[in-house]
Amino acid sequence: MRRHRHAKIVATVGPASSAPDRLRALFLAGVDTFRLNFSHGTHDDHARVHAAIRALEAEVGRPIGILQDLQGPKIRIGTVKDGRLDLEAGESVRFVLEGGEGDARAIPLHHPEIFSAIVPGQDLLIDDGRVRVRVTGLDAASLTAEVVTGGALTDRKGVNLPGTLLDLSPLTRKDRADLAFGLELGVDWVALSFVQKPSDMVEARALIGDRAGLLAKIEKPQALERIEDIIRLSDAVMVARGDLGVEIPHEDVPGRQKELIRACRLAVKPVIVATQMLDSMVGAPAPTRAEASDVATAIYDGADAVMLSAESATGKYPVEAVAMMDRIIRSVEGHKLYHSIVAASDPGEEETPPHAVASATATLAEALHAKAIVTYTASGTTAARVARKRPEPPTLALTPNLATARRLCLLWGAHSVQTEDVNSYEEMVAKAAHHARAEGFARSNDHIVIAAGIPFHTTGNTNNIRLLQI
Incomplete structure (x- = not known):
């Protein structure tokens, strides 16, 4: 099942979407990663949804990402x-x-x-x-x-409190219990709410280790002051415009969104744009023109993913909201100005050999109008380095690790496939050609470009490019 778009869709699961048949409909409409919002629902509720998503994954034969979103230290007044x-x-x-x-x-x-x-x-x-x-x-x-x-x-x-740095851990007692439960379930991503400083990420990483990707939600102005360090310590970032838009002026949010997307591309970290993207569709079957433009802007900015919140969790039209988001993304990516706009926001090159090889891979694939870029990746790093260039050909990310295949469901342009690792150069070429055919990316006489690290079984060592005609 191939998505004919590069940007990914994240959808929040709630009462309107938690039934297995509804989850299946949402996936078929375009969801790549499901968000479990631990601000609501019981552990039993989330366990049932998790099991249903994993059953759906087995049925459709495609990796599906699951994002656990922790509530964080939400400050509230008492009763009046x-x-x-x-x-x-x-x-x-x-x-x-x-x-x-x-x-x-x-x-x-x-x-x-x-x-x-x-x-x-x-x-x-x-x-x-x-x-x-x-x-x-x-x-x-x-x-x-x-x-x-x-x-x-x-x-x-x-x-x-927009002007106040609070001496507050981003992980409450509830969050710690929820996190332990989520890791036991086997979630792919953990989103940390109300991040203020780099040490918040260090604290969370100590608990998570490498059992899930760590995602920083940027919704505090204090986080913007240390954003480079926070991005460096994260595996992905969410531009959480709800609380962020409360704590900074509304007119500053669009510019901050662009800055964050650019910074994440430079750091080779996936970035999600979230909150009220198609908010009218909570109660109506179609969005406003402004909402459609909001989604389109995030795609033109180069975001890896866009997210639905109440639209898919509690709205009347969850499947329609996903289908609408899918259509908007495909329309934008098919527009004649899309690639020139995204290329204009390229953050520049990282001066390291692996980044240079990945950049050259993307450039070669575009120059030859290759049908696909095939990356061999254990951790997802090679695929992410290629995605950083936002190339026109899709990326077929081959990995022996199911966890990596699932996490890549957040990465721009990546179609991940779990496959056995390769042990020789000849096997690498043969397997790339096989999967390019099997996944519907290429046919006889088409060109593909292969990026890998040699020797095999090493992580983050992108050092080889192969041009292949099927």
């Missing part, structure tokens, strides 16, 4: 009197560390790390920024603030 508190601009309010049901004189905020880090003049954004207050004074157990933007405050609404 009568479940609602109406705040007006200019009003003074008070937040308290201890307390039960609150009012404007004592709104519960049970997060001591806030009281130890925030200073007067900084803002708290509540309910995705619908309510904004500015701190005017504080002590060890309470803080006073002036309401800048008024509105209704209801129980357990989220709080964002």
Whole structure:
């Protein structure tokens, strides 16, 4: 089953999409990787979905990626009197560390790390920024603030602190339990929420090791300040525009998106663009023109993948949303300006022999209008180095590791196939020709370009190019 596009689709599983028949329909419509959102659902719920996806994988004979998204340290207010508190601009309010049901004189905020880090003049954004207050004074157990933007405050609404670096681990007790469960299930990727600093990635890596790929969700402005180090310590990145768009000005989000995609291409790390991409399709069978353009922009920017959240998890039209995203991607990638636009955003060359060989592989394949680039890859690195150039021919990534084949379901242009490792140059050539035919990439007399590392059974040593006519 070959996708006739380069960019990948990630879809969140939820009540609207968790049944085995619905998962199958979503895959056939275009999903490459399924996201399990551990902010919702029980372990039993996620185990059933995981088992259904693995059964589907066996049925269709294609690797399918599974991404576990950890909830992270979401900061929330407590409960308020009568479940609602109406705040007006200019009003003074008070937040308290201890307390039960609150009012404007004592709104519960049970997060001591806030009281130890925030200073007067900084803002708290509540309910995705619908309510904004500015701190005017504080002590060890309470803080006073002036309401800048008024509105209704209801129980357990989220709080964002855009100007404050919190002494907070990205892994809560719940996250650690969820992570252990996900690794036991065998998820392919783990997404770390609310990353603030490089040490957050180190902490998570110590728990995950090499049992899954580690993905950094960029949704805090503090992460943008150390982004190069965070990308270096990650295996992939998500531009999580929901919380990021609350904590930085809306008008800055598009530029930051482009910067992050470019930085990930330079670092040879897959990057996902996420949040509200086809949000209208939660309740309508078609997106707005602006939403279609938003997806298209991410593809023109060179993103490896685009993601559906509520559209596929709780929406009325999950299959239609995936099919629409698939059509938008194929339309963009077929546009006459697509390759010139993507090439113009090439981040430049890394001055290492493996990168140079991968770059030359992509250039040769394009110059000869090869039907495919075949990469032999144990870890996925060779395929990623080729994908960094965003070549027009698709990449057929052959790997002996099923885990690698599944992780490559996030990588731009990669059609991964698990196959036995090769032991000789002749076997490498023969197997490349066989799979190019079997997977529908090439026929007799077509050209393919093969990239591999010799000696075989080594990781990250891309040093050989072979041009082959089938």
